[in-house]
Amino acid sequence: MKIVHGIAIAAICFGAVPAEAADLILYPIQSGPETIRYRTGIPTLNIETATGSVTVTPLPLDHNHATFAVAVYNKGDDSVNVGIENVTASIGQNEIPVLSREELQKRAKSRAAWSMVGLALLSGVAAAAASTAHTTDHYYGNVRTPRGTYSWATSYRDNSLGVLAATGAVAAGTAGIVGIQNRLEYTLGTLATDILQTTTVDPDNSYGGVVVIEKPSGVRIPYDVTLTVHFNGADYPFTFRMTEQGKNKPPAFSQSALGNRHRAPADPSATGAPVSTASASSDSLPPPAASSS
Structure with a gap:
C-alpha cells in the first residue's frame, strides 16, 4: 500500500504541471521603409538611413519571450555606442521592458534551480517507494531435545532489492542535476557573449547581439510588438506579430520590399565573346565635298 500511495503522490504532484503551450512564432509585418529577405525560411528585416543600417531577425522564443537578433552598421563619420539601452519594445502605446544580460542570467539560474528541485523530489519519491519493496521468507521447523520436541517459526525480510532500486533512483537524480548544472553553465556562458551589450561601433564597422523582451502580462495572443533600435541619431522600428x-x-x-538586387549589365569582353569592330557602311557616310576648279 505504501508503494501505491507514494506513486499516487508523485502522479498528483507532477501531473498538475500545465500542458505545453501551443507553438508560438513571430511573423514580420510590413509597416514602413523596411525591406525583407529570407534565408531557409527565416526572415531578416533591414532599414537603411544616411547614418546607419539596422537588421533584425526573429529567433525561436525563449520561454514565450519574443527574441531577436539585432545587428547595426555605422555609416556615420564618428564612433557611436550601442546596447540594450538603445532598444525599446512596445505593444500599442505600452512599452515592454527589454531584458538585460544580468536579468536573463538570474532567470536562467532560477529555472535551473526549480528543475533541480523537481528532479530531486521525483528521485526522492521514487527512492522512498522503491525502498519499501522487499521480499519476506518464512521458515518453519522442529527441534528435538532430550526434554521433548519443540516447533519453531521465523521470518527474514530481505530489503536488498529495495536498497538497490533506491540507490539507482538517487544516482539517476544526481546525474540529472549534474546535467542541469552543466547546461546552466553553458547557457550563462552563451548569454555573456550573445546578448546585446554596450559596445562602441566605429565608422564602417558593425556589431550585433540577441535581444529578449519581457513577456507581457494580460495581453492575449495574437498581438503585434514593435522593436525600435535607436542608433546614431535615427530610429529603426520593426513590427512583428506574436501568434x-x-x-x-x-x-x-x-514586391518592392524584397530589397531586390538587380543583375549588373553584362560585359561582353569579360565572357570572351567577340566584339564587333566593323566600320559604318558607305550609306551612312556623308557625300564627298565638291572640288573647286
Missing part, C-alpha cells in the same frame, strides 16, 4: 504558428498571419510583404 500561433500558421494562424493570424499578416499580409505578405510587397
Whole structure:
C-alpha cells in the first residue's frame, strides 16, 4: 500500500504541471521603409538611413519571450555606442521592458534551480517507494531435545532489492542535476557573449547581439510588438506579430520590399565573346565635298 500511495503522490504532484503551450512564432509585418529577405525560411528585416543600417531577425522564443537578433552598421563619420539601452519594445502605446544580460542570467539560474528541485523530489519519491519493496521468507521447523520436541517459526525480510532500486533512483537524480548544472553553465556562458551589450561601433564597422523582451502580462495572443533600435541619431522600428504558428498571419510583404538586387549589365569582353569592330557602311557616310576648279 505504501508503494501505491507514494506513486499516487508523485502522479498528483507532477501531473498538475500545465500542458505545453501551443507553438508560438513571430511573423514580420510590413509597416514602413523596411525591406525583407529570407534565408531557409527565416526572415531578416533591414532599414537603411544616411547614418546607419539596422537588421533584425526573429529567433525561436525563449520561454514565450519574443527574441531577436539585432545587428547595426555605422555609416556615420564618428564612433557611436550601442546596447540594450538603445532598444525599446512596445505593444500599442505600452512599452515592454527589454531584458538585460544580468536579468536573463538570474532567470536562467532560477529555472535551473526549480528543475533541480523537481528532479530531486521525483528521485526522492521514487527512492522512498522503491525502498519499501522487499521480499519476506518464512521458515518453519522442529527441534528435538532430550526434554521433548519443540516447533519453531521465523521470518527474514530481505530489503536488498529495495536498497538497490533506491540507490539507482538517487544516482539517476544526481546525474540529472549534474546535467542541469552543466547546461546552466553553458547557457550563462552563451548569454555573456550573445546578448546585446554596450559596445562602441566605429565608422564602417558593425556589431550585433540577441535581444529578449519581457513577456507581457494580460495581453492575449495574437498581438503585434514593435522593436525600435535607436542608433546614431535615427530610429529603426520593426513590427512583428506574436501568434500561433500558421494562424493570424499578416499580409505578405510587397514586391518592392524584397530589397531586390538587380543583375549588373553584362560585359561582353569579360565572357570572351567577340566584339564587333566593323566600320559604318558607305550609306551612312556623308557625300564627298565638291572640288573647286
